[in-house]
Amino acid sequence: MTTEEIRAEARGQAEAHLRALVGSDSAVLRDDQWSAIEALAVDSRRALVVQRTGWGKSAVYFVATLLLRSRGAGPTVIVSPLLALMRNQIAAAERAGIRAVTINSTNIEQWQPINDAINAGEVDVLLVSPERLNNPGFRDEVMPRLAATCGLLVVDEAHCISDWGHDFRPDYRRIRTLLADLPPGIPVLATTATANARVTADVAEQLVSATGEQEVLVLRGSLDRESLRLGVVRLRTAEMRLAWLADHLAEQPGSGIVYCLTVAATQEVAAFLRDRGHEVAAYSGQTDPTERAALESALVEGRVKALVATSALGMGFDASLGFVINLGAPQSPVAYYQQVGRAGRGTDDATVVLLPQLEDRDIWAYFASLAFPPEQLVRQTLEVLAQAPGSMSTVALETYVELSRNRLETLLKVLDVDGAVRRVKGGWVATGEPWSYDADRYARVAQARQREQDAMLDYLDTDRCRMRFLRDQLDDPDATDCGRCDNCGGLTLSSSVTEAAVDEAGAALSRPGVAIEPRKMWPTALANLGLDLKGKIGDGPVEGRAIARLTDLGHGQALRALFRADAVDGPVPPPLASALLTVMKDWAGDWTDRPVAIVGVESASRPQLVGDLATGLSRVMQIPVVGRFAIVDASVAPGQGAANSAQRVAAIHRRFRLEADVPAGPVLLVDDLVVSGWTLTVAGVALREAGATAVLPLTLGTQT
Incomplete structure (x- = not known):
C-alpha cells in the first residue's frame, strides 16, 4: 500500500471508532482532530492540541488508542488532574468498548488488581493523577514499567506544566521525567483549552523528545465558544x-x-x-x-x-x-x-x-502571597535536609522551616523535579546536586500574575x-x-x-457567629524545638465563637477594614460590638456554666482594640478581667511562625506567659483575630493548668 492509502485506511478506521465512541452513525472527524490522530497513530509523533472546551480533545486520544491497540501497542496512559475528569473519561471510554481503569488516592485497595490487569494486557487506558507520579512506590516500581510498555502518553490540562500558566501544578513537572524515559517512537499528546502563546511555547518545548529529532505538532484552533x-x-x-x-x-x-x-x-x-x-x-x-x-x-x-x-x-x-x-x-x-x-x-x-x-482584590492578594518562597527559606530547607542523618518527613521538616505545610510540599516537589531533593518512603532526602534559585524567572512570573x-x-x-x-x-x-x-x-x-x-x-449576612474549632493534636516533632508536647491536647479550650471570617460576605468586609495593616488602632467599632453581643446571646445557650472571669490576649499592634473588647465585655457581663496572656519577649514577632503549626507553637511559648489570678470556674478568653488558632490553644492550656474549669475563646474575627 502507498503512504496515501495507509493514511486513508487509517482515517476510515478512525471515523468508525469515532462513531462508536459518540454513538452516532453520522459522526465525522474534524480536520484538526484527524491531524492530531494521524500524528499520534500513524507517524508516532508528539502533539500539543490547544482547542476550546467541548471541541473533542478526548475523542482524539480515545480514537488514537483504539488504532494503536489494534496494532499491538501497549495501553494508553492519561495523566489527569481531577477525579471528576477520570470518572467522565472512564464512562466515555466504556461506551466505545475501551477498557479503562484509574489509579488514584481513593482506590488504593484496587491498585494491585489493576497492576495485574495491566500486566495481563487487559487494560486499554490507565488514568493516573499527577500526584501519583511522585509517589515513591509508583515512581520507582510502576512508572518505569509504564514508560517501557505504554503505547501512548496523554497529558490532559497540559497548561499545568508551565509556571507561566494560570494553574501551574508542581506535580505536573514530573511528567518531564516520564517523557525522558519513554522509548523512541512512543507518541505523546498534550491537550488544553487555556494556553496563551507563551504557555503554548513553554509546554511544546517541554514535549520535545530527548533526541530532538522531531518538532512537536502544535494545533491551535479558534477559542470562540459559540453558545x-x-x-x-x-x-x-x-x-x-x-x-x-x-x-x-x-x-x-x-x-x-x-x-x-x-x-x-x-x-x-x-x-x-x-x-x-x-x-x-x-x-x-x-x-x-x-x-x-x-x-x-x-x-x-x-x-x-x-x-x-x-x-x-x-x-x-x-x-x-x-x-x-x-x-x-x-x-x-x-x-x-x-x-x-x-x-x-x-x-x-x-x-x-x-x-x-x-x-476580590483582597482574595487575589492572599493567593499571591502563596507564590514561590524567597531564596533564604529554600536554602534553609536544603540545608536542613542535607544535615539530616536520613530522610525527613514534611511534618518534621516544618519544625525547622517557617513555611505552611502546603507551601513546603509544593517547594519540595519543585526541588524534587529540579534534582535537588528526592522523595523516598518516609519523607525527603537531599541529593547534593547543585541548585540555583532563578529569582529573575520567579519575579517575571509574579509580574505576569499582576498583569493578569x-x-x-x-x-x-x-x-x-x-x-x-x-x-x-x-x-x-x-x-x-x-x-x-x-x-x-x-x-x-x-x-x-x-x-x-x-x-x-x-x-x-448580618447574622453573626462562626465556630472556632479547638485544636485537638499537638504538631509533630515539637521536641526538635525544645517543647515536650505531643499527641492529643488534653485540657485545652472548648469550641469558641467569632463574629465572622474575614472572607465572609457580610461582616467580613468590616473585619477586613479593621485588620488592614494600615488601620489605626482604636476601640471596637459599634456595628461589630453590636454583632458580638448577638453572638454572645446565641452562644450562651450552649454553655454548661456561665463564665466567671475574663482573660485577654495582649496585643502589640492593636492594644486599644483588645483592651476595649475585654473591658466592654466585663461591663456587659458583670464579670472581672482577672489578667492577661502577656507578651514577655517582644523580640518574637507577633506573627512569627504563623506559616506552620510547629513553628507557631514554639514562637507563642517564647513570646507569651499567663499573668492572671485565675478563679476556679469557666473563663472567657478574649482575642482580636484567629489566624492559626494556636495562641488560643496555648493560652487555653495555661488557663486550665492555672485552675480554670473551662476556657471559652471569643474573638472578633477568624482568618479561615
Missing part, C-alpha cells in the same frame, strides 16, 4: 449580589454552576439560596469525595439547579450546563475563560454572568466584545466580535433586585 453569552452585572453591596442570585437564578437556562472564590462563601451562599427555595448545594475541595461524586451526578442529571462551588469543580468536569455565574472574579481572564467553559457544552445557548465584588489581575479588572470595565477580550488574552489570532455578549447587544441582563430579597440577604 456562550457573556455579561457583567455590577451591584454595590454584598446584599444586592446575593439578592440578585435569589431573584434571577430560576431564570437561568437548565442547571449550572455558581462559582465563589472561597470555601466559606460557597457554604454561605448555598445556605441562603436554599432558604429562598432554590435547589442548590455547596461544593469545594473540602467536600467528601463520595459526596462530590453524588453532587456531580445530581448536576449532570439536572436534579439540582446549581452547585455553589469553588474552582475545585473545574478542569475536566463534563456536562451540558446552561449557565455559569461567578460571584467574585477569578484573578485572570484565562482562569475565567476556563470556568465559563463549563457551560454551553452540548447546548446551543448558555448564559455567563460575572458579579464582581469589592473584596489588571487584565481581569479591564474585562469588567471594557465596552468591547467580552468574548473577543478573553480570546485576545489567549492570543487567539482569529478573535472577532461575538455578537452575543452584553456589550455586543446579544444579551440583556437585569440589575434589578427585589426589596424583599435584599432585606433577607441583609439579614442573612
Whole structure:
C-alpha cells in the first residue's frame, strides 16, 4: 500500500471508532482532530492540541488508542488532574468498548488488581493523577514499567506544566521525567483549552523528545465558544449580589454552576439560596469525595439547579450546563475563560454572568502571597535536609522551616523535579546536586500574575466584545466580535433586585457567629524545638465563637477594614460590638456554666482594640478581667511562625506567659483575630493548668 492509502485506511478506521465512541452513525472527524490522530497513530509523533472546551480533545486520544491497540501497542496512559475528569473519561471510554481503569488516592485497595490487569494486557487506558507520579512506590516500581510498555502518553490540562500558566501544578513537572524515559517512537499528546502563546511555547518545548529529532505538532484552533453569552452585572453591596442570585437564578437556562472564590462563601451562599427555595448545594475541595461524586451526578442529571462551588469543580468536569455565574472574579481572564467553559457544552445557548465584588482584590492578594518562597527559606530547607542523618518527613521538616505545610510540599516537589531533593518512603532526602534559585524567572512570573489581575479588572470595565477580550488574552489570532455578549447587544441582563430579597440577604449576612474549632493534636516533632508536647491536647479550650471570617460576605468586609495593616488602632467599632453581643446571646445557650472571669490576649499592634473588647465585655457581663496572656519577649514577632503549626507553637511559648489570678470556674478568653488558632490553644492550656474549669475563646474575627 502507498503512504496515501495507509493514511486513508487509517482515517476510515478512525471515523468508525469515532462513531462508536459518540454513538452516532453520522459522526465525522474534524480536520484538526484527524491531524492530531494521524500524528499520534500513524507517524508516532508528539502533539500539543490547544482547542476550546467541548471541541473533542478526548475523542482524539480515545480514537488514537483504539488504532494503536489494534496494532499491538501497549495501553494508553492519561495523566489527569481531577477525579471528576477520570470518572467522565472512564464512562466515555466504556461506551466505545475501551477498557479503562484509574489509579488514584481513593482506590488504593484496587491498585494491585489493576497492576495485574495491566500486566495481563487487559487494560486499554490507565488514568493516573499527577500526584501519583511522585509517589515513591509508583515512581520507582510502576512508572518505569509504564514508560517501557505504554503505547501512548496523554497529558490532559497540559497548561499545568508551565509556571507561566494560570494553574501551574508542581506535580505536573514530573511528567518531564516520564517523557525522558519513554522509548523512541512512543507518541505523546498534550491537550488544553487555556494556553496563551507563551504557555503554548513553554509546554511544546517541554514535549520535545530527548533526541530532538522531531518538532512537536502544535494545533491551535479558534477559542470562540459559540453558545456562550457573556455579561457583567455590577451591584454595590454584598446584599444586592446575593439578592440578585435569589431573584434571577430560576431564570437561568437548565442547571449550572455558581462559582465563589472561597470555601466559606460557597457554604454561605448555598445556605441562603436554599432558604429562598432554590435547589442548590455547596461544593469545594473540602467536600467528601463520595459526596462530590453524588453532587456531580445530581448536576449532570439536572436534579439540582446549581452547585455553589469553588474552582475545585473545574478542569475536566463534563456536562451540558446552561449557565455559569461567578460571584467574585477569578484573578485572570484565562482562569475565567476556563470556568465559563463549563457551560454551553452540548447546548446551543448558555448564559455567563460575572458579579464582581469589592473584596476580590483582597482574595487575589492572599493567593499571591502563596507564590514561590524567597531564596533564604529554600536554602534553609536544603540545608536542613542535607544535615539530616536520613530522610525527613514534611511534618518534621516544618519544625525547622517557617513555611505552611502546603507551601513546603509544593517547594519540595519543585526541588524534587529540579534534582535537588528526592522523595523516598518516609519523607525527603537531599541529593547534593547543585541548585540555583532563578529569582529573575520567579519575579517575571509574579509580574505576569499582576498583569493578569489588571487584565481581569479591564474585562469588567471594557465596552468591547467580552468574548473577543478573553480570546485576545489567549492570543487567539482569529478573535472577532461575538455578537452575543452584553456589550455586543446579544444579551440583556437585569440589575434589578427585589426589596424583599435584599432585606433577607441583609439579614442573612448580618447574622453573626462562626465556630472556632479547638485544636485537638499537638504538631509533630515539637521536641526538635525544645517543647515536650505531643499527641492529643488534653485540657485545652472548648469550641469558641467569632463574629465572622474575614472572607465572609457580610461582616467580613468590616473585619477586613479593621485588620488592614494600615488601620489605626482604636476601640471596637459599634456595628461589630453590636454583632458580638448577638453572638454572645446565641452562644450562651450552649454553655454548661456561665463564665466567671475574663482573660485577654495582649496585643502589640492593636492594644486599644483588645483592651476595649475585654473591658466592654466585663461591663456587659458583670464579670472581672482577672489578667492577661502577656507578651514577655517582644523580640518574637507577633506573627512569627504563623506559616506552620510547629513553628507557631514554639514562637507563642517564647513570646507569651499567663499573668492572671485565675478563679476556679469557666473563663472567657478574649482575642482580636484567629489566624492559626494556636495562641488560643496555648493560652487555653495555661488557663486550665492555672485552675480554670473551662476556657471559652471569643474573638472578633477568624482568618479561615
